Amino acid sequence: MDTFLSDKHRSVRRSVRTFCEREILPIARDIDQEAAFPWEAAEKMGRLGYFGIQVPQALSGADLDTVSYMIIIEEVSKASASLGLCLSVHNSVAVFPIQAFATEKQKKRWLPPLCRGEKIGAFCLTEPNAGSDAGGIEATAIRDGDHYVVNANKVFVTNGGIADICLMFVRTDPGAGRKGISVLVAERGIPGFVVGDLEDLCGVRANPVCSIRLYDCRIPVDNLLSTEGMGLRIGLAALDAGRVGIAAQAVGIAQAALEESVRYAKQRRQFNVPISKHQMIQSMIADMATQVDAARLMVYRAAVLRDQSKSYSQAAAMAKLFASEVSTAVTDLAVQIHGGYGYSRSYPVERYYRDARVTRIYEGTSEIHRIVIARGVLGD
Numbered sequence: 001m002d003t004f005l006s007d008k009h010r011s012v013r014r015s016v017r018t019f020c021e022r023e024i025l026p027i028a029r030d031i032d033q034e035a036a037f038p039w040e041a042a043e044k045m046g047r048l049g050y051f052g053i054q055v056p057q058a059l060s061g062a063d064l065d066t067v068s069y070m071i072i073i074e075e076v077s078k079a080s081a082s083l084g085l086c087l088s089v090h091n092s093v094a095v096f097p098i099q100a101f102a103t104e105k106q107k108k109r110w111l112p113p114l115c116r117g118e119k120i121g122a123f124c125l126t127e128p129n130a131g132s133d134a135g136g137i138e139a140t141a142i143r144d145g146d147h148y149v150v151n152a153n154k155v156f157v158t159n160g161g162i163a164d165i166c167l168m169f170v171r172t173d174p175g176a177g178r179k180g181i182s183v184l185v186a187e188r189g190i191p192g193f194v195v196g197d198l199e200d201l202c203g204v205r206a207n208p209v210c211s212i213r214l215y216d217c218r219i220p221v222d223n224l225l226s227t228e229g230m231g232l233r234i235g236l237a238a239l240d241a242g243r244v245g246i247a248a249q250a251v252g253i254a255q256a257a258l259e260e261s262v263r264y265a266k267q268r269r270q271f272n273v274p275i276s277k278h279q280m281i282q283s284m285i286a287d288m289a290t291q292v293d294a295a296r297l298m299v300y301r302a303a304v305l306r307d308q309s310k311s312y313s314q315a316a317a318m319a320k321l322f323a324s325e326v327s328t329a330v331t332d333l334a335v336q337i338h339g340g341y342g343y344s345r346s347y348p349v350e351r352y353y354r355d356a357r358v359t360r361i362y363e364g365t366s367e368i369h370r371i372v373i374a375r376g377v378l379g380d
Contacts, residue, residue: 004300005067012068013075019048020079028080031206032351035198037162038206041083046117050076053091055099059107060115066303070248074296077252081355082206084252088245089158090114093238093363094121094167097183101226101234110165110185122163123242124154124186124212125235132368134169134235135178139214141170146221148172148184150192152214158362161198161208164188168214169235172228181231185223192217203354240313242363243320244306247299250320250327250359254292257327257334257352261285264338264347275337284337288330295323314376321369324359331356 005013023041031038045051048062053069055061064072069091077084095114098107098121113119130136139152150170157163166186173180186193196211225234262285265276275281298319305312334349335342342349360366374380 004297005071009067009071012064013071015048016050016072016075019044020075024076024079024083029348029351031080031082033205033345035200035205037086037208038080038083042086042117045076045083045087049115050087051090051117051120052095052111052115053087055095055111055115060112062115066244066306067300070244070299070303073245073248074252074255074299077249078256079252080206081249081253081352082204084249085204085207085246086120086159088242088249089123090121092242092245093123094159094165096241097167097225097234097238098185100237101183101230106185106222106225114165119164120159120162122157122159122166122212123238124152124157124160124166125169126156127153128155132365134232135181137169137171137181139168139170140174141168141172141182141184141219143172143221144218147218148221148224150184150186150214150217150219153211154213155211156199156209156362157212158207158209160210160212161195163212166212167225167234167238168219169231176229178232179229181235182228183225183231183234184219185225186212186214186217186219187223190217190219201358203351203356203358236313239363240316241306243316243369244299244302244312246359246363247295247302247316247319247323250323250356251292251296251299253352253356253359254288254295254323254327254330257331257349257356258285258288258292260347260349260352261288261334261337264341268338281337284333288333291326291330295319295326298322314373317364317369317372317376320359320363321366321373324356324366327356327359 052061053064057063073088141148141150168184168186171180172182192215194213199209268275302312302315302319331353335353341347
């Protein structure tokens with residue numbers, strides 16, 4: 001895999017891997033079991049530029065390319081899928097839309113604290129009656145002078161419990177259908193901004209996922225991203241970036257499961273030899289390694305296309321679909337290799353197994369990605 005990376009990419013990987021081994025791996029099990037967000041580790045990641053990976057240095061970002069971004073997400077997710085998810089969502093669907101669609105004044109206002117990790121971003125699209133059908137959102141924003149009066153009920157908001165800057169998808173023109181959707185930036189602390197209870201999740205438990213509700217919130221018109229009616233365009237652009245990030249997260253989880261399985265297979269003895277000597281175990285590990293490598297290559301392909309300013313929507317959908325399916329399959333095999341121990345919380349593979357499953361759901365389900373890919377192939 002190193003053949004495809006530059007010296008700078010390898011340097012980024014060494015640096016983030018060292019950080020993860022020192023700061024994240026020792027706490028990964030505890031923050032999962034306690035469902036606790038690790039603020040100290042997050043603050044250190046902020047100082048390293050992980051919350052503004054692709055933003056110019058003039059706005060407090062790290063100014064790295066997409067391949068470097070994928071490397072960081074993979075390595076962090078390998079140590080803790082919860083923190084990998086936090087970074088992916090923050091960078092891809094909060095920071096990126098602001099960077100791509102905000103005015104210069106808005107960028108200078110919001111991006112520096114986001115890039116330094118002083119404020120955390122969230123993407124508020126999903127509602128009780130709107131998930132895969134993004135055009136079905138019911139949140140409303142009614143213009144009242146130089147403010148919008150916003151009412152919204154957003155659910156399953158990743159980073160929701162710690163988010164300070166939330167991209168809210170709302171209807172500014174109820175009669176315009178999908179063209180009536182806009183994006184407003186809602187900042188925690190304004191009157192009527194309510195953070196719901198944290199979800200008791202199966203996996204990625206250290207990420208504070210919750211609902212965010214707005215009750216007659218008065219949000220300044222100056223907080224409108226781009227123009228009215230641009231909501232779905234902004235959302236789709238953000239989700240393309242987000243899908244590559246989640247694909248990298250899935251690869252990181254799968255890589256962790258593979259490495260743990262190799263380690264265990266060399267130590268565990270049955271029939272007087274390490275189980276790594278048994279052909280069935282070797283076959284499982286061969287399949288795992290091949291699938292992880294293939295998924296990583298698909299992620300890098302989408303990243304390179306994005307860095308070259310080429311269309312990457314289909315490549316992103318393929319990478320996310322394949323990597324999430326691979327992550328689920330590889331972690332399942334990891335549990336099988338560990339036998340009964342794989343089902344015990346004393347071993348990390350049960351956590352990888354739980355973390356992997358959700359990658360087939362958020363940032364677009366596998367079923368939605370198959371529709372996107374098919375439409376691209378068929379030219380519809």
